[in-house]
Amino acid sequence: MxxxxxxxxIEDDRSDETEETHAFKKGEESMKAxxxxxxxxxLVFSQEESLPSSLPSKxxxxxxxxxxxxLDERRTEIEETLGxxxxxxxxxxxxxxxxxxxAVGAEAYARMLGRSWGGEGVWGVIIHVPGIEGAxxxxxxxxxxxxxxxxxxxxxxxxAAMDRARRQPAEQLRLKVACKELADELGFLGLKEERIExxxxxxxxxxxxxxxxxxxxxxxxxxxxxxxxxxxxxxxVVGFFVVRRKLRNRRxxxxxxxxxxxxxxxxxWSGGGNAGLRFTRxxxxxxxxxx
Amino acid sequence: MEEIQEEQTIKKLYRAVTFAKSSIFCPSCFxxxxxxxxxxxxxxxxxxxxxxxxxxxxxxxxxxMDDKDIFDFRARQAISNRLAQLEKKFPQVRICFCALELPxxxxxxxxxxxxxxxxxxxxSVEAGKRPWTILLLLDHALGRVSVTSGYAIEPFVRDDQxxxxxxIEREYFVKRDYRKAGLRFVSGAERILREGANLAxxxxxxxxxxKNRMRSRKEKKA
Numbered sequence: 001m002x003x004x005x006x007x008x009x010i011e012d013d014r015s016d017e018t019e020e021t022h023a024f025k026k027g028e029e030s031m032k033a034x035x036x037x038x039x040x041x042x043l044v045f046s047q048e049e050s051l052p053s054s055l056p057s058k059x060x061x062x063x064x065x066x067x068x069x070x071l072d073e074r075r076t077e078i079e080e081t082l083g084x085x086x087x088x089x090x091x092x093x094x095x096x097x098x099x100x101x102x103a104v105g106a107e108a109y110a111r112m113l114g115r116s117w118g119g120e121g122v123w124g125v126i127i128h129v130p131g132i133e134g135a136x137x138x139x140x141x142x143x144x145x146x147x148x149x150x151x152x153x154x155x156x157x158x159x160a161a162m163d164r165a166r167r168q169p170a171e172q173l174r175l176k177v178a179c180k181e182l183a184d185e186l187g188f189l190g191l192k193e194e195r196i197e198x199x200x201x202x203x204x205x206x207x208x209x210x211x212x213x214x215x216x217x218x219x220x221x222x223x224x225x226x227x228x229x230x231x232x233x234x235x236x237v238v239g240f241f242v243v244r245r246k247l248r249n250r251r252x253x254x255x256x257x258x259x260x261x262x263x264x265x266x267x268x269w270s271g272g273g274n275a276g277l278r279f280t281r282x283x284x285x286x287x288x289x290x291x
Numbered sequence: 292m293e294e295i296q297e298e299q300t301i302k303k304l305y306r307a308v309t310f311a312k313s314s315i316f317c318p319s320c321f322x323x324x325x326x327x328x329x330x331x332x333x334x335x336x337x338x339x340x341x342x343x344x345x346x347x348x349x350x351x352x353x354x355x356m357d358d359k360d361i362f363d364f365r366a367r368q369a370i371s372n373r374l375a376q377l378e379k380k381f382p383q384v385r386i387c388f389c390a391l392e393l394p395x396x397x398x399x400x401x402x403x404x405x406x407x408x409x410x411x412x413x414x415s416v417e418a419g420k421r422p423w424t425i426l427l428l429l430d431h432a433l434g435r436v437s438v439t440s441g442y443a444i445e446p447f448v449r450d451d452q453x454x455x456x457x458x459i460e461r462e463y464f465v466k467r468d469y470r471k472a473g474l475r476f477v478s479g480a481e482r483i484l485r486e487g488a489n490l491a492x493x494x495x496x497x498x499x500x501x502k503n504r505m506r507s508r509k510e511k512k513a
Contacts, residue, residue, distance in 0.1 A: 251380070256491060259446050264327045269424070270445075271315060271318070273440060275451075275457070278434060280433065
């Protein structure tokens with residue numbers, strides 16, 4: 001009997017044991033899933049974090065060519081062109097020569113480089129991988145502070161420059177032309193916008209001046225009104241009273257003072273006078289009277 | 292020649308010389324006399340001589356003495372209206388117009404003197420008006436015109452002012468436009484009277500000030 005009991009106990013124990021292990025296994029799986037999720041998240045973040053750190057640092061000039069693929073002459077020419085674009089038009093352009101196509105893709109890599117090196121203004125990165133068809137590629141962007149040119153015209157200018165460059169037969173020439181064309185296009189766009197802005201500014205200034213003139217005119221008009229109108233009214237009132245007084249005096253009868261008469265030549269009312277005038281000739285010899 | 296005694300002059304408020312600037316002329320020979328006389332020291336002209344010279348009765352002194360209608364109805368009406376305005380301003384003054392034809396040898400100024408004095412004065416109204424009368428005499432035929440003024444108005448007007456006034460209106464007399472000539476003469480007379488009135492005012496103020504000064508001096512001395 002004891003053995004039977006024991007065996008049944010053992011069986012019970014076993015059955016308990018399998019339930020426990022089953023539960024444990026389930027927990028372990030879910031833990032694994034969480035760990036995998038975290039690890040994958042970390043990998044994703046670490047990958048994103050690690051991308052910029054893998055970017056090369058900004059070159060001293062405008063050309064990044066660690067392999068030295070560019071000929072010195074071309075290098076100088078490109079450097080001059082890109083330098084001029086930065087000096088004159090504040091357009092930062094970089095020519096990048098890579099040995100092989102980057103894993104993220106040339107354009108994505110160029111965008112990353114441009115955002116890292118270009119700053120807030122207008123920038124453009126031309127990536128060339130020697131021997132790869134379709135090179136060079138270019139990505140150009142405007143910083144959020146740059147207001148000139150619409151996105152369409154900007155992108156069109158970049159596309160046109162690259163199209164012209166890709167038509168060149170030699171690779172180094174292609175890169176040079178790409179740099180030159182891109183610098184010219186973006187410079188032209190910048191200049192155009194600058195002119196428009198200047199014109200707007202001038203127009204604005206002119207408008208401001210006109211507004212100032214108008215304001216000063218209004219002020220002077222107001223002054224004239226404030227001073228002139230009361231003055232005119234005052235003059236009018238004074239004039240009115242002066243004229244009225246004169247008219248009254250004129251209308252007012254005047255009595256000459258009585259005087260002693262200078263009675264002479266026995267005339268009771270008048271002593272005669274010497275006020276006479278002849279207005280026609282005397283009588284002619286023939287007796288005719290001419291008037 | 293005999294000087295008029297002080298007693299014979301009509302005493303008024305002001306002496307005529309206070310205002311009068313006009314010289315005394317003989318109406319016959321036009322010699323300038325520096326004092327009032329009964330007869331002209333040169334030609335012995337006097338009122339009596341004038342009466343002898345013109346031994347006929349003078350017409351009444353009215354606004355228009357014009358038998359031949361030299362001043363037509365329209366002219367008389369226009370001039371009368373203008374005179375009414377003038378009389379409002381100078382109520383003492385009267386202007387009369389006399390149009391006649393005289394022989395060449397008769398001087399208009401002398402005749403004016405005779406007419407002015409010989410014209411009958413029938414009532415006190417006329418007696419009051421006569422010294423304030425200004426008489427315009429017009430010889431239409433010979434083209435002569437003269438002005439004679441009474442004793443009362445005399446100190447405030449001058450002969451040369453009348454001559455100037457007549458000269459200005461000469462053109463209308465020449466044209467025989469007596470309406471316009473008469474109207475313009477009245478306007479001229481008003482101007483002359485206004486000048487005389489302004490001068491009289493000034494002189495009266497001046498005299499009053501002088502009298503006040505004298506009075507205050509006397510009071511101070513007293």
